[in-house]
Amino acid sequence: MAGRVCLVTGASSGIGHATALELLRAGHVVYGAARRVGKMDALRAAGGHVLEMDVTNDADLERVVRTVVDEQRRIDVLVNNAGIGLHGALEDVPMDQARRQFEVNVIGPARLAQLVLPHMRARGAGTIVNVSSIGGEIALPLGGWYYASKHALEAYSDTLRQEVGPFGVDVVLIQPGIIRTEFESGTAAELREISGDGPYRAVAEAMARKAETEFGPGSKASPPVVVARAIRQAIESTRPKPRYAVGHLADLILLLNRLLPDRLFDKLVTRRLR
Numbered sequence: 465m466a467g468r469v470c471l472v473t474g475a476s477s478g479i480g481h482a483t484a485l486e487l488l489r490a491g492h493v494v495y496g497a498a499r500r501v502g503k504m505d506a507l508r509a510a511g512g513h514v515l516e517m518d519v520t521n522d523a524d525l526e527r528v529v530r531t532v533v534d535e536q537r538r539i540d541v542l543v544n545n546a547g548i549g550l551h552g553a554l555e556d557v558p559m560d561q562a563r564r565q566f567e568v569n570v571i572g573p574a575r576l577a578q579l580v581l582p583h584m585r586a587r588g589a590g591t592i593v594n595v596s597s598i599g600g601e602i603a604l605p606l607g608g609w610y611y612a613s614k615h616a617l618e619a620y621s622d623t624l625r626q627e628v629g630p631f632g633v634d635v636v637l638i639q640p641g642i643i644r645t646e647f648e649s650g651t652a653a654e655l656r657e658i659s660g661d662g663p664y665r666a667v668a669e670a671m672a673r674k675a676e677t678e679f680g681p682g683s684k685a686s687p688p689v690v691v692a693r694a695i696r697q698a699i700e701s702t703r704p705k706p707r708y709a710v711g712h713l714a715d716l717i718l719l720l721n722r723l724l725p726d727r728l729f730d731k732l733v734t735r736r737l738r
Contacts (some may be wrong), residue, residue, distance in 0.1 A: 468699065469493045469536045471528070473519060473576070474546030475512075476503040478645030479595060482688035483543055483695050488512050490696055495532050498546070519546045519572030520564075529579040538587060541699050542580045544573035545595040547613075551651050552658030553668070554608040562609045569613035574620060581628060588632040591699050594621045595638045595691075598714050602721045604733055606655060606664065606671055625706060636698045637707045641714025642678055644685035651675040670737040686711040 470487050474480035475496030481504070484496040488510045496507045497517035504514045515531060517524045532539050550557060550565045577592055584590025599607065600614035618637055625635035652672035659668035679685050694710040709715050721729055 467491060467493065468540040469495075469532065469538055470541040470543060470699070471495045471497060471532055471539060471576075471580070472543040472545060473497050473517065473573075474595075475507060475514075476500040479640065479643065479688045479691045480543070480545040481507065482692035483545060484512055485510055486689065486692035486696050487699070490700070492541075492699075493536060495528070497528050519576075520567045522575060525572070525575055525579060529576070529583075533583055539580050539583050540587075540589070541591045541593065542576055543593045543595070543695060543699075544576060545593075546572065547595065549607075549651065549654075550609045551607055551654045551671075553606055553662070553664040556659045556662060556664065557609055565609045565613050566616070569610075570616045570620065573617065577624060581633065584633045585628070585631045590633040591636065591704065592621075592624070592628075592633065593636045593638060593695055593698060594618075595640070595695075596621070598639050598641050598709065598717050600637065600639055601718055602729075605667055605737060606659060622706075634698075634704050635706070636704050638691060638695055638698070639707055639709040639714060639718070640686075640691045641709065641711035641717065642683075642685045643688055643691060643711050644679055644683065645688050651679070667737050674736070684712050 470492050472480055472484045472494060475484045476498035484494050484507050487494045495513040495515055496504050497515045498504060499518050501514055501516045508514050515528050517528045547569045548565065550561055573594055594617055596617050597614045599611045600618040603611040621635050621637050628635060652675045655668045655672040659665065691710050694708045698704040698708055709718055
């Protein structure tokens with residue numbers, strides 16, 4: 465399965481960067497796309513192609529897909545990794561930020577899928593990997609808009625898998641658990657900024673301290689490469705699973721969410737924030 469032409473979004477850091485490098489090491493042709501082109505020097509040095517792209521800019525998305533197809537005559541794999549988080553009480557979060565959350569985490573990936581699917585269908589093969597989160601199934605306090613966007617991405621992916629499977633195209637969801645990346649570095653500050661002074665300040669501060677512990681130095685959070693390896697496994701499989709849960713606590717948290725009654729799960733996750 466080596467030599468597949470892959471487009472990886474959000475490739476300037478974290479999971480996207482690790483995935484692009486992992487696929488290059490495996491012998492695939494990799495195009496890494498992100499807004500911060502200057503942070504992809506390592507990808508370029510490893511033999512990857514670097515493209516500037518804002519996932520909310522339709523002209524950028526069209527240009528990137530056109531570039532890959534023009535240069536390689538095909539596109540075999542799309543890894544929709546680009547995403548943003550949003551932390552704060554639902555009552556406090558400004559609605560413009562909530563809208564942007566969905567534009568980046570749902571609409572952008574969906575538009576890219578629209579653009580690559582005609583090329584995949586023409587070849588009768590392809591793989592679309594959507595990087596979700598364990599937050600695509602669970603929900604925790606002060607992350608409602610993020611979880612809502614990932615729930616939406618998972619529902620979208622399930623329907624897409626059903627629709628494009630007959631054309632030979634696989635759709636895979638990756639559900640990272642607690643991963644140590646730049647993505648999480650601003651969580652504590654954002655919680656304090658949005659909900660640190662209002663009625664939710666106690667839980668916001670508790671969650672901020674928890675974020676500093678879980679994602680800080682010496683934490684048990686998994687490195688991004690464990691997610692990259694799962695993505696590679698899915699891409700290279702002749703029959704990939706619809707979902708891959710990966711990283712610290714991913715399987716355990718998802719299992720608890722699936723087995724416990726809703727109110728018991730609520731108690732479990734909120735008890736630690738008192």
